[in-house]
Amino acid sequence: MLPLCCLVAGCSAASGSAPTPPTALAAPSPPSVTGANEGPLHPAAATLPVPPSGDEEDPTPQINTWTDDWIEFYCKHRLGYQLELASRRYGDSAILEKGQRLIKNIRPLFDGAVIEPACFMVMPKQPGFEKRRDLYLLYHYLNHYNLFGSGYRSSAMSIIEDYLYVLAA
Template sequence: MLGQLTGANVGLIYPSLLPPSLSKTKSKLSPISSMSMSQDPVHEWILSEGQATKITKIRPVGGGCINLASRYDTDAGSFFVKTNRSIGPSMFEAEALGLEAMYETGTIRVPKPHKVGPLPTGGSFIVMEFIEFGASRGNQSALGRKLGEMHKAGKSNKGYGFDVNNTIGSTPQINTWSSDWIQFYGECRLGYQLKLALDQYGDKTIYEKGQRLVKSMGPLFDNVVIEPCLLHGDLWSGNISSDKNGEPVILDPACYYGHSEAEFGMSWCAGFGGSFYNSYFEVIPKQPGFEERRDLYMLYHYLNHYNLFGSGYRSSSMSIIDDYLAILKA
């Protein structure tokens, strides 16, 4: 949300939950000692497990405001590296889990994570695949189809949630597993943001009305089959690109397993067009009431923008809440 290439996904992480391709890498989660390892663990990994014999060039990559991003060119190819000098490895470990989950679906292209670790002087880093972006954001139809394929392939038998908490922008995103989507969305998504607005701004009006909506929104899901599917979670224009072949690429996720329609909550700044939705619904058929639920999923992101950036987003949030309370007669 906050950066095209360098957005942070801060969250809780548990070593046992890392995918094998990440957890088996040497010193993946163990602290890096300045006495036993190089002062630059990024160089060390690239020149060992990265299978390079020399780093030929390092150049900064712009686009974000949370982390420092760089491209490392080597004789074994290029790597994309993000570092943060103030936040520990949990931030990038959560991002790596999301990237790995999407990568393993074998559908839409995402940068494959290679290595996560702490920096000896404080902070953390992540090394991932470098993807050469094309000149445009790519084909909308292909993006819709590939995203639908990811939703169809990425399933969970644990219900709704994710193995770790992460963030949406820099706001904590609570991913505690639940078997009930309406409860999960009401508590872990809308409820969390409403409480944050109350604590941060003392906004009792939006909190109380929002809680009325949470308690009464059940009918919006009548006759809807909801299966937990893997969501990118923060799909806006800054997190969408294309590779040099024109194939869609998505990055900087805030992943969790949820209702597929929740993926479109950032559509107000994603630029999805008719060809995108037509292709998506060929893979994941549109459910009854899709249009009526769209603003409900946008509300989460409007509330988050309110909490992150201030009162400029309050009126949009309040308008959505009031409209639903009128429709639901709550």
């Protein structure tokens, strides 16, 4: 599996050489390499976002309050927060209600798993990962819904409804 940096155009790690430090990168040309069914890759590092100075409000901040239970953390501070935000921003009570039903019934999806907080690249896939894969994607769809609007809503709602069906909730 390629390191995460290889998902960025211009990465040299795929060839076995050391990645180029971001400070040494020149402005990239438009990406031209795509996968068979994928769109163009994001440019390597033409302009990196400037960290907020503290005056701006982060539109979807990461809530990292400690919990003793990773499932509770993910449900409350990742999924729950994004669901509440969608409800406040868009008046989307349907996604909030269905998402909260999913959260209340989510534990069986983690039966037998050693929790994988770095689930995508770092740790081996744990038992049942395939049945949870879309649950991890759900957070990203909800976040994109809150950042960029309704184009991501149907993907998030579809995942929620699929899990509600599977869990008979």
